[in-house]
Amino acid sequence: MFGEKKLRQIADKALNFSTAEETEVLLFVGSNSLTRFANNQIHQNVAWHDLGISIRVVNDKRIGVASINTFDDMSLKKLVNKAIELAKLQKPDKHFVSLPKPKKIPKVKNEVYEAKEEELAKNVYLVIKKAKSNHLTASGAYANDTSEIAVANSHGVWAYHAGSSCNLSTIILGRSSSGFAADVARNVKDIDAEKVAMIAIKKTLDSAQPEDIEPGEYEVILEPQAVSEMLAFFQWYGPNARIYHEQASCLSEKMGKRVFGKNITIIDDPFHPEIFPMPFDYEGQPKKTMAIVEKGILKNIAYDSYYAKRYKTKNTGHALPAPNTMGPIPLHLYIKPGNKTRKEMIKSVKRGLLVTRLWYVRVLNPKTLNVTGMTRDATFLIENGKIVKPVKNLRFNQSIPEALNNVVSIENKLMRLASFEGELVNLMPTLHIKKWQFSSGTLF
Amino acid sequence: MRMLKLAEQILSKVPKVEYADVRIVEQSTEDIATKDGIVEALHSGQSLGYNVRVLHKEVWGFAASNDFSNKGIDATIKKAMEIANSSAKYKTTNVTLDSQKPITVSYKTPIKEDPFKVPLEEKLDLLLKADKAQKVSPKVVITQSSYQANREKKYFVSTLGSKIEQEIVWTGAGIEASAVSGAEFQNRSYPNSFRGQNQTRGFELVRELELEKHGGRVAKEAVDLLTADLCPSGEFDLILDSNQLALQIHESCGHAVELDRVLGYEASYAGTSFLTPEKLFTFQYGSPIVNLTADATIPGGLGTFGYDDEGVPAKRTYLVKKGIFQDYITSRETSVELQKINPKYKKKSNGTVRASSWSRLPMIRMTNINLEPGGEEGTGKAWTLDELIADTKYGIFMSTNRSWSIDDKRYNFQFGTEIGWEIRNGKLGRMLKNPTYQGITPQFWNSCDAICGRREWTVWGTPNCGKGQPSQVMYTGHGASPSRFRKVKVGVVQW
Numbered sequence: 001m002f003g004e005k006k007l008r009q010i011a012d013k014a015l016n017f018s019t020a021e022e023t024e025v026l027l028f029v030g031s032n033s034l035t036r037f038a039n040n041q042i043h044q045n046v047a048w049h050d051l052g053i054s055i056r057v058v059n060d061k062r063i064g065v066a067s068i069n070t071f072d073d074m075s076l077k078k079l080v081n082k083a084i085e086l087a088k089l090q091k092p093d094k095h096f097v098s099l100p101k102p103k104k105i106p107k108v109k110n111e112v113y114e115a116k117e118e119e120l121a122k123n124v125y126l127v128i129k130k131a132k133s134n135h136l137t138a139s140g141a142y143a144n145d146t147s148e149i150a151v152a153n154s155h156g157v158w159a160y161h162a163g164s165s166c167n168l169s170t171i172i173l174g175r176s177s178s179g180f181a182a183d184v185a186r187n188v189k190d191i192d193a194e195k196v197a198m199i200a201i202k203k204t205l206d207s208a209q210p211e212d213i214e215p216g217e218y219e220v221i222l223e224p225q226a227v228s229e230m231l232a233f234f235q236w237y238g239p240n241a242r243i244y245h246e247q248a249s250c251l252s253e254k255m256g257k258r259v260f261g262k263n264i265t266i267i268d269d270p271f272h273p274e275i276f277p278m279p280f281d282y283e284g285q286p287k288k289t290m291a292i293v294e295k296g297i298l299k300n301i302a303y304d305s306y307y308a309k310r311y312k313t314k315n316t317g318h319a320l321p322a323p324n325t326m327g328p329i330p331l332h333l334y335i336k337p338g339n340k341t342r343k344e345m346i347k348s349v350k351r352g353l354l355v356t357r358l359w360y361v362r363v364l365n366p367k368t369l370n371v372t373g374m375t376r377d378a379t380f381l382i383e384n385g386k387i388v389k390p391v392k393n394l395r396f397n398q399s400i401p402e403a404l405n406n407v408v409s410i411e412n413k414l415m416r417l418a419s420f421e422g423e424l425v426n427l428m429p430t431l432h433i434k435k436w437q438f439s440s441g442t443l444f
Numbered sequence: 445m446r447m448l449k450l451a452e453q454i455l456s457k458v459p460k461v462e463y464a465d466v467r468i469v470e471q472s473t474e475d476i477a478t479k480d481g482i483v484e485a486l487h488s489g490q491s492l493g494y495n496v497r498v499l500h501k502e503v504w505g506f507a508a509s510n511d512f513s514n515k516g517i518d519a520t521i522k523k524a525m526e527i528a529n530s531s532a533k534y535k536t537t538n539v540t541l542d543s544q545k546p547i548t549v550s551y552k553t554p555i556k557e558d559p560f561k562v563p564l565e566e567k568l569d570l571l572l573k574a575d576k577a578q579k580v581s582p583k584v585v586i587t588q589s590s591y592q593a594n595r596e597k598k599y600f601v602s603t604l605g606s607k608i609e610q611e612i613v614w615t616g617a618g619i620e621a622s623a624v625s626g627a628e629f630q631n632r633s634y635p636n637s638f639r640g641q642n643q644t645r646g647f648e649l650v651r652e653l654e655l656e657k658h659g660g661r662v663a664k665e666a667v668d669l670l671t672a673d674l675c676p677s678g679e680f681d682l683i684l685d686s687n688q689l690a691l692q693i694h695e696s697c698g699h700a701v702e703l704d705r706v707l708g709y710e711a712s713y714a715g716t717s718f719l720t721p722e723k724l725f726t727f728q729y730g731s732p733i734v735n736l737t738a739d740a741t742i743p744g745g746l747g748t749f750g751y752d753d754e755g756v757p758a759k760r761t762y763l764v765k766k767g768i769f770q771d772y773i774t775s776r777e778t779s780v781e782l783q784k785i786n787p788k789y790k791k792k793s794n795g796t797v798r799a800s801s802w803s804r805l806p807m808i809r810m811t812n813i814n815l816e817p818g819g820e821e822g823t824g825k826a827w828t829l830d831e832l833i834a835d836t837k838y839g840i841f842m843s844t845n846r847s848w849s850i851d852d853k854r855y856n857f858q859f860g861t862e863i864g865w866e867i868r869n870g871k872l873g874r875m876l877k878n879p880t881y882q883g884i885t886p887q888f889w890n891s892c893d894a895i896c897g898r899r900e901w902t903v904w905g906t907p908n909c910g911k912g913q914p915s916q917v918m919y920t921g922h923g924a925s926p927s928r929f930r931k932v933k934v935g936v937v938q939w
Binding site for chain 1: 471475477479482483484485486487488489490491492493495504505506507508509510511523524525526528529530531533535537563568572576585586622625627628629707708709710713715718785787803804805823845847848850851852853855858860871875878880882884913914933936937939
């Protein structure tokens with residue numbers, strides 16, 4: 001940990017070295033450890049520390065960005081000069097107005113926990129022990145990341161945040177099946193390794209000896225992990241100002257119009273107590289809670305300073321690090337919960353599939369947000385409201401907007417989910433979707 | 445030389461262990477991206493750091509840092525030892541490495557023109573001209589060009605006595621036009637989608653690509669696709685262009701033969717593989733003309749290097765010979781493990797272990813995984829694409845990847861391409877939009893009945909191969925020429 005004071009000194013130094021009209025400094029310090037296990041043993045145990053500084057300079061609408069992973073004076077001077085040199089050779093960007101001005105950043109507690117190797121290894125061993133006692137094989141990873149992010153610019157922007165995450169995920173393998181479970185928290189003590197192990201073990205045991213099933217259109221119950229894997233693509237390709245204005249988004253030209261079913265409300269909430277808070281974006285602009293879709297109506301999309309100025313609207317605080325060719329992205333999504341329990345949702349299905357996870361989801365067409373992918377780690381057939389048997393995995397080809405227009409019911413609680421690593425966390429409920437298109441099967 | 449000495453100094457501080465190695469890595473990158481005539485990204489990056497890997501009490505410990513002070517080095521070594529000690533408490537098996545000879549050597553990617561020395565103005569000019577050339581119709585709503593150059597200097601020393609200095613340079617560029625009409629959105633890229641062509645070559649590659657010359661054609665095809673007919677659905681003969689076949693090889697062969705994945709070490713993330721050890725030397729992976737190799741020695745291949753990150757020399761290995769599954773891509777540790785499982789296997793590591801940066805643990809990665817061209821030993825006739833089309837009564841020719849997905853054992857795959865053409869009575873006919881095809885890996889490769897010759901064989905670069913936890917993005921290559929597959933399920937998705 002460098003701490004806010006030290007990072008501010010480094011940022012000020014870099015800003016003072018710059019002779020450009022406008023300068024932005026993005027600082028990152030990270031300390032990470034990861035214990036990975038497979039075949040019921042720890043096979044990879046690693047730790048690494050890194051830091052980085054990225055300088056964006058602007059001269060006469062010409063922008064240059066340079067980055068390096070050292071903070072000494074000579075390197076900082078060189079880095080600033082490199083960015084200036086790049087900007088000099090740039091062509092002016094006629095749409096660029098200026099780097100953002102300072103705005104009040106909401107207060108968020110910096111919560112940092114650095115786990116010891118022994119703590120990670122001990123919990124991993126617990127998962128392995130549980131798997132072994134059920135004659136199963138455990139694999140997975142337990143990661144602990146701590147990070148400090150700071151942004152400064154020559155207009156007086158200063159923003160600093162420190163956080164950490166502990167993320168345990170496991171796939172338990174049986175002879176003919178597998179099951180997944182994960183948990184994420186700020187602190188190791190808030191992760192219940194035994195619970196994670198038991199959820200995955202139950203899925204593995206329940207999905208043993210899966211049977212073939214004909215592909216086709218099915219009603220589906222998507223568990224939160226599957227919903228999150230589906231929504232990730234909406235997150236990147238949907239409410240993104242760049243893609244929206246390029247006419248390439250499934251939401252393009254639909255502001256204020258109905259895009260999903262009336263029961264769908266999607267919120268980006270960087271301050272939600274269950275999602276790791278992040279008070280500002282990578283330009284040091286404040287984040288805020290924002291409804292993207294409210295009762296099926298498109299209400300807002302994500303902007304950074306560039307796209308907000310270009311399209312004469314408000315910056316929503318969704319910038320990624322420069323240079324950003326992806327566009328602004330909302331990173332703290334949740335779907336508003338409904339009023340059913342998962343049991344009730346399953347009970348209401350006449351014939352359908354319970355899908356616990358999706359895998360290798362890829363976009364076929366960004367405009368219609370048609371995606372393909374596979375089911376993974378336990379899929380079940382539901383008949384007359386009951387789970388009757390495990391089935392082999394299936395490939396799907398499905399439009400996400402169509403799926404979100406066919407949501408029958410939403411679970412009454414949300415589950416906190418992490419990406420495989422890092423701090424990207426969202427909250428998802430189970431969804432009951434009327435129609436889901438499966439196009440082929442596989443051999444397991 | 446100074447860095448190699450520093451690596452030796454770090455290694456000399458490591459307490460006595462079964463084995464240890466130190467890697468110092470210095471990476472430089474340059475990225476330029478244009479969009480609609482504007483330079484959207486102009487970035488120069490540098491990263492320098494080192495790692496210490498120890499085999500202690502027969503388990504691994506690994507720590508990495510960018511702090512080269514004495515205190516920083518001591519702390520990194522201490523961390524690596526602590527990690528090994530904490531893992532050792534819970535170990536159930538012992539890590540054993542194959543035997544290797546110590547090597548003292550230096551290797552440098554042979555390039556004609558250093559991409560970092562070409563004036564930036566010239567690169568910007570080239571890319572902006574290529575961007576502008578795509579403005580052929582108001583329906584072309586996005587025009588893009590991109591360029592990337594990477595230099596990786598690696599200094600490796602080990603307690604075996606190896607001292608290896610390497611400098612790998614790779615360069616890439618490409619263009620992409622997008623056209624929109626109502627709900628219809630179509631892309632065309634050249635020479636390939638997702639960052640163009642990438643090779644371990646210098647700026648000469650970028651010049652050879654002649655991006656500006658292809659800008660107009662690519663954009664016109666994107667516009668034409670807006671009104672093209674949908675790819676029909678059914679079981680048809682399929683000819684894949686080499687740029688699409690490269691990704692097919694990557695997903696359905698390259699990942700499937702990673703021995704760490706096969707042994708379960710990737711189960712928690714990317715999955716396992718259907719190519720289990722008992723299938724070695726007997727399994728009919730493909731038709732008798734299918735010969736797949738892992739070859740890190742091909743000039744210009746994106747997966748070409750001198751020595752892997754365990755100090756093992758780059759090699760050429762047959763993975764599939766005359767259709768029969770022969771080998772995996774392996775490491776010093778997994779090759780020993782495989783010998784225990786399948787005693788018929790007698791080989792040491794075939795040198796495929798790489799890490800994406802100084803902060804990452806080296807792991808098995810694809811090198812250049814290739815479908816050997818037609819007209820060579822056991823690969824059938826050396827077809828030309830024209831002959832192949834003329835020999836096809838009805839089929840679809842597909843080019844340039846648009847989407848890809850495969851299950852976690854590498855059986856069921858689905859690919860979409862940017863463009864397709866119908867083949868009728870040996871002639872290329874109407875353009876087809878949204879082409880897709882689907883299959884099961886061994887069935888698909890067993891349906892391969894014709895492979896074009898070396899003249900049409902290209903080593904395509906895949907610079908974005910993800911694997912591992914923490915995630916690592918690696919640059920890999922795939923040699924391929926257009927090839928035909930009989931009765932493939934085509935047009936599985938209609939939108």
